[in-house]
Amino acid sequence: MTDTSVRERDEAADSVDALLLRVAAGDQPAFETLYRTTAGKLLGICLRVLSDRAEAEDVLQDVYVTVWNKAGQFDASRARAVTWMGTIARNRSIDRLRALPAPASRASIDLAEAAHDPAPSPAVQAEAAGTRAQLDDCMEQLEPRRKTLIRTAFFDGATYEELATRSGSPLGSVKSWIRRGLLQLKACLEQ
The missing domain is CATH 1.10.10.10 (Winged helix-like DNA-binding domain superfamily/Winged helix DNA-binding domain)
Known part of the structure; x- marks a missing residue:
């Protein structure tokens, strides 16, 4: 990686850190910019865990509600803002995945009678x-x-x-x- 690309990456991370600090102060335009800047990455994290786009989008909404409500708890000395928000997205996605019924239990009970068991009685x-x-x-x-x-x-x-x-x-x-x-x-x- 070149010095220029490392510097650009660090500047982008600093920008997100600064946006999150402004969100902690209740700055709504900063929250909107933070959303536009990070939503793609956080949605990717949610999709990787859930693999259902509708569920991932629901979790992403919960993530941003949590970010808005808990932005004051962000500590820039412990992690970057993107890392902190990514952890929230991952944890919320795992929680949602655990809360979802197993795929077999989501099948309609009407389908049970139509299922054929090839094993002899x-x-x-x-x-x-x-x-x-x-x-x-x-x-x-x-x-x-x-x-x-x-x-x-x-x-x-x-x-x-x-x-x-x-x-x-x-x-x-x-x-x-x-x-x-x-x-x-x-x-x-x-x-």
Whole structure:
């Protein structure tokens, strides 16, 4: 940063400090100038915390009411006026953010009935568990070769050709073993 830009920045900060001291004395034109000079920066602080422009603008109004009422408390030996006002803006924005209801609780109650829950209901889950237990019992009744072929075909997604290659058996035999195994499973599940 060049000496010129540092000097300009310091002069601008001194100007805002002087405006705030005049506001503390009740100078309304100084307050208007202070507002025009700092509103953009303070709105940016509010927007960064709230991310809703309408809420940020409401908070900004509260910030300037606070600045008008508490300008006499500003101590130039502790901080610059912009820093003091920025702290007020940040704190007010955080307070507003905490006071806002959570986004989920702001949704209309009418929307709750329209929301679809993809998870199965407890009744469906219980029925599925019972069916799974029955299927496991029936699978245990199959001879080991049929049980292995069916598990590999249906749970691993292997094709008949892959099963024939893996088992070293003819394709027609593999198809027959699986077909007979499925018929046996069907009969067991219907009991």
